[in-house]
Amino acid sequence: xxxxxxxxxxxxxxxxxxxxxxxxxxxxxxxxxxxxxxxxxxxxxxxxxxxxxxxxxxxxxxxxxxxxxxxxxxxxxxxxxxxxxxxxxxxxxxxxxxxxxxxxxxxxxxxxxxxxxxxxxxxxxxxxxxxxxxxxxxxxxxxxxxxxxxxxxxxxxxxxxxxxxxxxxxxxxxxxxxxxxxxxxxxxxxxxxxxxxxxxxxxxxxxxxxxxxxxxxxxxxxxxxxxxxxxxxxxxxxxxxxxxxxxxxxxxxxxxxxxxxxxxxxxxxxxxxxxxxxxxxxxxxxxxxxxxxxxxxxxxxxxxxxxxxxxxxxxxxxxxxxxxxxxxxxxxxxxxxxxxxxxxxxxxxxxxxxxxxxxxxxxxxxxxxxxxxxxxxxxxxxxxxxxxxxxxxxxxxxxxxxxxxxxxxxxx
Amino acid sequence: xxxxxxxxxxxxxxxxxxxxxxxxxxxxxxxxxxxxxxxxxxxxxxxxxxxxxxxxxxxxxxxxxxxxxxxxxxxxxxxxxxxxxxxxxxxxxxxxxxxxxxxxxxxxxxxxxxxxxxxxxxxxxxxxxxxxxxxxxxxxxxxxxxxxxxxxxxxxxxxxxxxxxxxxxxxxxxxxxxxxxxxxxxxxxxxxxxxxxxxxxxxxxxxxxxxxxxxxxxxxxxxxxxxxxxxxxxxxxxxxxxxxxxxxx
Numbered sequence: 001x002x003x004x005x006x007x008x009x010x011x012x013x014x015x016x017x018x019x020x021x022x023x024x025x026x027x028x029x030x031x032x033x034x035x036x037x038x039x040x041x042x043x044x045x046x047x048x049x050x051x052x053x054x055x056x057x058x059x060x061x062x063x064x065x066x067x068x069x070x071x072x073x074x075x076x077x078x079x080x081x082x083x084x085x086x087x088x089x090x091x092x093x094x095x096x097x098x099x100x101x102x103x104x105x106x107x108x109x110x111x112x113x114x115x116x117x118x119x120x121x122x123x124x125x126x127x128x129x130x131x132x133x134x135x136x137x138x139x140x141x142x143x144x145x146x147x148x149x150x151x152x153x154x155x156x157x158x159x160x161x162x163x164x165x166x167x168x169x170x171x172x173x174x175x176x177x178x179x180x181x182x183x184x185x186x187x188x189x190x191x192x193x194x195x196x197x198x199x200x201x202x203x204x205x206x207x208x209x210x211x212x213x214x215x216x217x218x219x220x221x222x223x224x225x226x227x228x229x230x231x232x233x234x235x236x237x238x239x240x241x242x243x244x245x246x247x248x249x250x251x252x253x254x255x256x257x258x259x260x261x262x263x264x265x266x267x268x269x270x271x272x273x274x275x276x277x278x279x280x281x282x283x284x285x286x287x288x289x290x291x292x293x294x295x296x297x298x299x300x301x302x303x304x305x306x307x308x309x310x311x312x313x314x315x316x317x318x319x320x321x322x323x324x325x326x327x328x329x330x331x332x333x334x335x336x337x338x339x340x341x342x343x344x345x346x347x348x349x350x351x352x353x354x355x356x357x358x359x360x361x362x363x364x365x366x367x368x369x370x371x372x373x374x375x376x377x378x379x380x381x382x383x384x385x386x387x388x389x390x391x392x393x394x395x396x397x398x399x400x401x402x403x404x405x406x407x408x409x410x411x412x
Numbered sequence: 413x414x415x416x417x418x419x420x421x422x423x424x425x426x427x428x429x430x431x432x433x434x435x436x437x438x439x440x441x442x443x444x445x446x447x448x449x450x451x452x453x454x455x456x457x458x459x460x461x462x463x464x465x466x467x468x469x470x471x472x473x474x475x476x477x478x479x480x481x482x483x484x485x486x487x488x489x490x491x492x493x494x495x496x497x498x499x500x501x502x503x504x505x506x507x508x509x510x511x512x513x514x515x516x517x518x519x520x521x522x523x524x525x526x527x528x529x530x531x532x533x534x535x536x537x538x539x540x541x542x543x544x545x546x547x548x549x550x551x552x553x554x555x556x557x558x559x560x561x562x563x564x565x566x567x568x569x570x571x572x573x574x575x576x577x578x579x580x581x582x583x584x585x586x587x588x589x590x591x592x593x594x595x596x597x598x599x600x601x602x603x604x605x606x607x608x609x610x611x612x613x614x615x616x617x618x619x620x621x622x623x624x625x626x627x628x629x630x631x632x633x634x635x636x637x638x639x640x641x642x643x644x645x646x647x648x649x650x651x652x653x654x655x656x657x658x659x660x661x
Contacts, residue, residue, distance in 0.1 A: 002535070005529060005535070012517055012518060013517065015517075016517045313513065314515060317509075317513045317515070318526070318530070319474075319498060319501075320472070320474060320501060320507050320513075321501070321502065321507070321526055321527045321530060321590070322498050322499065322501050322502020322503070322527055322531060322594075323498060323530045324494075324495045324498045324499070324530070325494060325495060325498075326495075327530060404475075405474045405475075406469050406474045406475045409509075409513070
């Protein structure tokens with residue numbers, strides 16, 4: 001019999017018992033939908049984290065004091081603090097040609113108060129090129145200048161969320177006063193919104209001159225800073241920039257080989273860590289969803305076995321009329337394959353719907369999140385459901401094909 | 413061993429069949445021999461337990477004998493495997509059952525088409541290949557052949573009905589059309605009138621005899637109804653797994 005005929009007969013037979021076929025398909029639909037939804041959410045989470053890391057600038061390196069984040073590094077005693085001099089030394093066109101700009105930062109939590117409102121927020125003491133390196137913009141007013149840094153001026157740029165919290169608005173605030181840990185600062189600019197980020201909101205912060213920060217808010221010994229942001233000349237040169245920065249720092253801090261008392265971390269490292277975490281999450285979620293697909297497959301096997309038992313006489317008759325073993329085998333395999341594929345396609349549509357729904361929920365609760373139904377996920381779900389149809393269909397189909405015509409015809 | 417003659421459709425020699433039921437061996441056939449000529453109408457009768465059904469299953473190639481030889485239409489059947497037997501059933505034998513055995517999901521026409529599907533007949537037929545526009549049987553499409561078979565049993569106007577929409581007599585006619593459609597060497601009917609009242613049963617019997625008369629189709633009817641057996645040219649009576657007596661009219 002031709003392929004088309006086999007398909008038509010399988011459809012006829014499934015159509016003959018709509019409720020049963022529908023319920024069997026439902027098992028696969030739920031399994032495939034779960035797989036698709038979980039994979040798309042995992043992919044979406046990954047994309048969202050990646051883009052928020054990228055929004056901090058792809059070519060940015062973070063230099064911290066101390067051997068952080070690397071358990072292989074031997075414990076270093078007498079860690080020298082990171083200083084503004086260290087930062088300046090990184091701007092060496094000969095020793096560090098890949099470094100474009102640097103921004104030393106002191107950061108910490110402060111209490112911000114204005115117009116009777118009080119809130120806790122992150123404060124960053126910075127230099128003017130911080131704005132560019134962190135890929136941020138000023139929506140209103142202006143950013144801190146070199147003069148203000150040199151003059152230890154008590155001025156501040158504040159994030160829109162902080163402005164909303166304290167003033168109820170985030171426009172027309174230039175010239176207003178804000179008290180940070182009891183010290184009065186004058187607002188000179190409002191930052192443009194960057195949207196939600198996975199690492200605390202950049203919209204809820206206050207930025208002040210590095211010098212004023214050290215004097216008035218967070219005390220740091222001498223000219224030490226917490227972090228030095230380093231901007232590489234391009235995304236491709238981050239690796240060489242990292243090597244150059246490390247070399248300069250080692251010389252300045254007199255570190256023995258393999259005993260760095262500082263850490264250089266790049267966005268790429270961060271990206272790698274984040275994507276390996278979300279990757280594991282996606283596999284885990286997909287695996288759990290895969291179990292429901294497996295259960296759906298067992299459902300198909302169950303129904304096909306019932307169907308074989310029920311149609312024993314039909315099988316006997318078909319054999320009497322000249323059906324070979326192969327004919328019966330293909331007939332039943334086609335039915336289980338059709339069940340699982342129909343379930344697969346419906347499940348893809350259903351899972352897509354679920355991921356869109358979750359996207360809406362996320363948007364409603366203020367998180368921008370795009371569930372991504374990838375072609376790979378669709379291919380995976382389709383081929384997996386087809387494989388399940390074949391795998392769980394083989395036993396019942398084989399049973400049907402192996403029936404002896406005499407006994408099958410006698411079956412009541 | 414008898415040499416099969418050209419005009420013999422069935423030549424069975426010393427057929428034996430042993431069933432094993434647990435530890436007990438049951439001898440259903442004990443060296444049964446018979447032959448049936450082409451175009452003959454033969455009935456096989458016998459009490460239940462006589463081996464009548466076993467004989468029918470073996471003659472119909474649904475089962476294999478434990479011993480002996482069986483030539484069907486010049487082919488040695490005894491040593492064939494399952495798929496070869498399926499092929500023989502498809503091409504050489506048309507079955508008619510007591511309980512009709514039609515597929516209830518599909519139309520009468522599709523039921524009749526079923527043996528053609530398994531025969532691998534082309535669905536559209538082989539189109540006119542220059543033999544003067546007169547189509548030989550093999551060049552007709554499956555639908556046409558099925559339609560012709562249904563018309564031959566007088567059901568030309570019921571083709572698209574499903575079996576559940578047909579009377580018992582009509583259902584058995586569909587089954588006869590199905591048995592005819594592949595133009596088999598013989599038709600095996602197992603109690604063809606058993607589920608019908610005597611009037612409709614006689615109509616079916618007349619139809620079968622008529623088909624034999626017009627087409628020369630060999631007819632083997634297994635029955636215990638003497639009124640049916642009396643209408644056949646030869647009655648083979650089976651008892652205890654062997655031919656008890658033969659009676660020709």
